[in-house]
Amino acid sequence: MSSNGIIHVRIDDRLIHGQVAVFWCNAVNATRIMVANDDVAANELQKSALRLVVPAGLSSSLISVDTAIANICAGKYIGQKVILVLKSPLDAVRMLRGGVELGIVNSGNLSVREGTVNLKKNINVTTAELEAFKQLHAAGIKLTAKLVPDNAEDDLMDYIKKLE
Amino acid sequence: MQIALWQVLALSLYAFLAINDIIHMDLGLNRPLFAGFFAGLVMGDIGLGLAIGATLQLMVLGVATFGGSSMPDFMSAALIGTALSVIANEGMEFGIGLAVPVGMLLIQLDVFARFINTFIQHRADAYTEKCELKKIERIHLLGLFTWGLSRALPVAICLIFGNEITQTLTNIMPAWLMSGLKVAGGLLPAVGIAILLKYLPTKKYIPYMLFGFLLAAYLKIPMLGIAIAGVAFAILVFGRSGKQAAVVGSLANEGGMDEDE
Amino acid sequence: MKMSDKITSKDLRKVRYRWLLFGEASWNYEKMQGLGYCYSMIPVLKKLYTNKEDMKIALKTHNQFFNCHQEFTEIILGADIAMEEKNGIESMEAVSAVKTGLMGPLAGIGDTLFGVIANTIIFSIGSYMALQGNPLGIWINLIWAAFRIVLRGWFLKTGYRDGTKIVTSMGATLNRITEAASVLGLTVVGALIPSVIRANIPLVFEAGEVTMELQSVIDQMMPALIPVLLVVLVYWLLGRKGMSSSKAILIVIAISLVLGGFGILG
Numbered sequence: 296m297s298s299n300g301i302i303h304v305r306i307d308d309r310l311i312h313g314q315v316a317v318f319w320c321n322a323v324n325a326t327r328i329m330v331a332n333d334d335v336a337a338n339e340l341q342k343s344a345l346r347l348v349v350p351a352g353l354s355s356s357l358i359s360v361d362t363a364i365a366n367i368c369a370g371k372y373i374g375q376k377v378i379l380v381l382k383s384p385l386d387a388v389r390m391l392r393g394g395v396e397l398g399i400v401n402s403g404n405l406s407v408r409e410g411t412v413n414l415k416k417n418i419n420v421t422t423a424e425l426e427a428f429k430q431l432h433a434a435g436i437k438l439t440a441k442l443v444p445d446n447a448e449d450d451l452m453d454y455i456k457k458l459e
Numbered sequence: 460m461q462i463a464l465w466q467v468l469a470l471s472l473y474a475f476l477a478i479n480d481i482i483h484m485d486l487g488l489n490r491p492l493f494a495g496f497f498a499g500l501v502m503g504d505i506g507l508g509l510a511i512g513a514t515l516q517l518m519v520l521g522v523a524t525f526g527g528s529s530m531p532d533f534m535s536a537a538l539i540g541t542a543l544s545v546i547a548n549e550g551m552e553f554g555i556g557l558a559v560p561v562g563m564l565l566i567q568l569d570v571f572a573r574f575i576n577t578f579i580q581h582r583a584d585a586y587t588e589k590c591e592l593k594k595i596e597r598i599h600l601l602g603l604f605t606w607g608l609s610r611a612l613p614v615a616i617c618l619i620f621g622n623e624i625t626q627t628l629t630n631i632m633p634a635w636l637m638s639g640l641k642v643a644g645g646l647l648p649a650v651g652i653a654i655l656l657k658y659l660p661t662k663k664y665i666p667y668m669l670f671g672f673l674l675a676a677y678l679k680i681p682m683l684g685i686a687i688a689g690v691a692f693a694i695l696v697f698g699r700s701g702k703q704a705a706v707v708g709s710l711a712n713e714g715g716m717d718e719d720e
Numbered sequence: 721m722k723m724s725d726k727i728t729s730k731d732l733r734k735v736r737y738r739w740l741l742f743g744e745a746s747w748n749y750e751k752m753q754g755l756g757y758c759y760s761m762i763p764v765l766k767k768l769y770t771n772k773e774d775m776k777i778a779l780k781t782h783n784q785f786f787n788c789h790q791e792f793t794e795i796i797l798g799a800d801i802a803m804e805e806k807n808g809i810e811s812m813e814a815v816s817a818v819k820t821g822l823m824g825p826l827a828g829i830g831d832t833l834f835g836v837i838a839n840t841i842i843f844s845i846g847s848y849m850a851l852q853g854n855p856l857g858i859w860i861n862l863i864w865a866a867f868r869i870v871l872r873g874w875f876l877k878t879g880y881r882d883g884t885k886i887v888t889s890m891g892a893t894l895n896r897i898t899e900a901a902s903v904l905g906l907t908v909v910g911a912l913i914p915s916v917i918r919a920n921i922p923l924v925f926e927a928g929e930v931t932m933e934l935q936s937v938i939d940q941m942m943p944a945l946i947p948v949l950l951v952v953l954v955y956w957l958l959g960r961k962g963m964s965s966s967k968a969i970l971i972v973i974a975i976s977l978v979l980g981g982f983g984i985l986g
Binding site: 310311312322335338340341343344346347348349350352380400421448 | 821824827832884887908
């Protein structure tokens with residue numbers, strides 16, 4: 296699908312957990328799972344916890360957003376099948392601005408926090424996150440909202456439009 | 460036969476406890492296999508209960524409510540299917556034919572129960588503002604009833620009207636449907652197995668699956684024996700991964716491609 | 721303000737049983753296990769925060785969104801209690817960070833290892849035996865359940881004693897256990913295919929003197945050929961867009977009704 300090695304982009308504020316580890320890696324035949332997040336990259340505990348969930352046989356990248364941008368643009372993952380996991384659409388916008396080709400961005404879970412608005416069952420966004428999604432859409436990126444590969448194709452923009 | 464009140468109560472109570480079991484200790488009560496066994500015990504036909512429970516169980520091997528998703532309620536379905544089969548004096552195909560659609564419809568009740576608990580959450584939010592600890596505890600525990608009733612009520616209703624339901628069904632069910640359902644009972648485990656193969660690292664370890672198939676299909680080795688073979692393979696793989704980890708460890712320091720930091 | 725050793729093993733036990741028996745009672749789509757986590761922590765909060773303002777902060781922190789595999793949550797609870805016992809209300813931000821950081825990965829490992837793999841193995845064997853009229857599978861599962869309950873107590877104690885170090889030390893080994901267990905699971909599942917799928921073709925061909933049972937011809941080619949083909953078919957179906965497990969079940973039932981009705985399968 297993508298020439299830079301990224302075959303699936305997922306936004307999930309719980310990063311890698313049951314659903315991602317089990318379903319998506321099998322469904323897309325991933326060879327590498329990448330978490331691009333500044334907090335995680337700086338936190339040894341988080342990194343070891345995440346390494347726990349990387350399915351056996353997959354390589355992992357637990358790096359900051361900037362490192363991810365640099366690596367992807369340098370072609371480090373060409374030929375691989377990378378699932379890119381981001382904590383927030385804000386990070387997706389950063390990657391887009393950094394020159395990374397994202398293709399389709401799927402949203403998994405965004406939990407209820409202070410100031411969030413409910414878009415869809417598992418997806419709750421702050422004003423900033425809503426803006427970020429709109430920016431991604433404006434850049435031509437398709438936004439889906441599939442919790443598990445089994446689910447029907449669900450366009451996130453439909454839910455965003457319903458809000459207005 | 461007429462279902463007795465104690466049987467209705469026993470099965471409804473079981474359903475109430477079973478759902479609260481799987482979200483906590485998970486002793487196994489909520490598994491279709493257990494439910495089928497219990498229903499068979501209560502209704503006086505353990506073999507039937509086991510057969511229905513096992514078939515339903517095979518359809519949800521490895522399926523679970525990951526991250527709060529919902530799945531078919533084959534526990535309640537096993538209770539209802541077994542009980543109504545005994546009432547109607549029918550065989551396993553009747554039970555399965557009933558249980559599968561019922562289990563799938565009951566997904567909605569699971570969603571509903573989880574949704575109703577939102578009201579509990581909002582009450583609790585208010586109590587935290589005032590630090591009313593006892594009230595928080597009480598409202599939280601109320602959830603046990605949302606869960607419990609979401610399973611116990613449908614079971615109770617189906618059992619209380621069991622005679623009417625089975626009468627209607629036996630009257631309208633043509634013979635070809637019954638034989639079709641018998642076939643379905645034999646084929647449906649394939650769905651559970653296929654779903655499972657999507658969750659497990661099948662492509663990576665397909666040789667082991669082939670070997671298990673070989674042992675069962677050609678050599679007719681019983682399941683426990685195959686489990687032993689599986690354990691042997693597991694030990695081999697575990698040992699091998701230990702050696703691999705040591706190698707990768709030394710490579711990573713040299714900037715190997717495997718791990719990115 | 722530092723707290724001294726106020727938390728006794730009795731307190732830990734209270735937390736343990738609250739979570740073990742009632743932790744998910746109030747599960748809802750908004751905060752999932754959040755309230756349950758808060759409920760479980762109350763015995764500890766009562767000991768540590770006698771000041772109402774502190775208690776309010778603590779309650780609000782713990783009443784936040786939480787979702788993890790229920791059997792691995794004890795690790796987080798233990799580490800959390802240790803942190804709060806040491807630094808009281810000042811630790812709240814760090815506690816929040818640990819909860820959010822660990823809940824995802826621990827859910828992942830718990831769902832995969834305990835949820836998918838372990839249950840596959842136990843209930844494959846259990847269902848197989850049950851179809852032969854033997855309820856042994858129920859006992860195997862009860863033993864596994866007993867083990868898990870004990871394990872969870874150990875998680876709480878170790879999380880409390882060693883903090884989050886348990887995650888770092890468990891790490892690589894858990895991955896290897898998961899991999900090995902997957903292999904066991906797949907072996908058993910491979911054996912399930914010819915054992916629990918019943919697809920018999922009762923067609924008999926007669927040509928003059930010769931009668932030929934179609935099923936035995938197929939069996940000559942490969943035993944359990946039809947079950948294998950069926951699994952391959954459903955597996956392929958599940959990969960198609962718009963297909964769901966529920967739809968696959970309905971399709972198989974439809975196939976059964978058609979083929980059963982025509983006597984092709986029976």
